Amino acid sequence: MKTNDRQLTELMKEVDSGAAQLPDFQRGWVWDDGRIRALILSVIHNFPVGAAMFLEYGNESIHFKHKPIEGSPANPDKEPDELILDGQ
DSSP states (O other): OOOOOOOHHHHHHHHHHTSEEEETTOOOOOOOHHHHHHHHHHHHTTOOOOOOOEEEOOSTTOOOOEEOOTTOOOOTTSOOSEEEOSOO
């Protein structure tokens, strides 16, 4: 396990390109608009918002299928570099 401090803008680019996707067992979007607004405000104000967990994709011990994040323009057939394990 390692920490990887990356910019949110970089993560969003990876989501758009399909380099970062979700495992197929991940449930759909469940947050309401109020919670989304609160998260965006926290990010804007540089408040801590928690950690995200990622799993490198592409080694033979990983048997999860993948899917793009809802709303992403990523091609569903593109194999990701990593999976986001803690939700959308």
